[in-house]
Amino acid sequence: MFTPKYPPQDTAPARTISAPTILAPAVSAPNVYSPTPYVPAPAPVPNRPAVQLTAGSTLALAAGGGALVLVVGTVLVSMLLAVAITAASVAVCAVTVRSILTSDRR
Structure with missing residues (x-):
């Protein structure tokens, strides 16, 4: 059940690839273009x-x-502080709203 099922092996014969054959022109005419590689x-x-790192450029790189x-x-750190301040203000607002709602029921 847990053994993999593989497809059957390919039984096609292997192809052999030969180098392309370059044919030379049969007749060399004077006005025929023959490109050269x-x-x-x-x-x-x-x-x-x-x-090239000199002592000054290494020092500048380290300072940078x-x-x-x-x-x-x-x-x-400033982003983390902004999130912390926002969370604290939301908590204060939640406590204030809760105390208003509980005092309203009495």
Whole structure:
């Protein structure tokens, strides 16, 4: 019941793929266009690395990363504080409405 059911194996013969045959023109006429393959020149490889880090740039990168962490942390903490203040004010409103309703019944 829990064993998988596989479809039957394919019994078709395997196809062999051969390289395409390039035929040469039978007669070379003077006005016939014969394209030549375009091979682009290799791109020059630079001797230096793409990014060069000096002591000053490393220090600037570390300071920028630290500033980014502080800004993101400040934003997240302020959002959490906004949610907490909203929840507290909703709780105060709920207690006030409840006390009004209970005092109204007496």
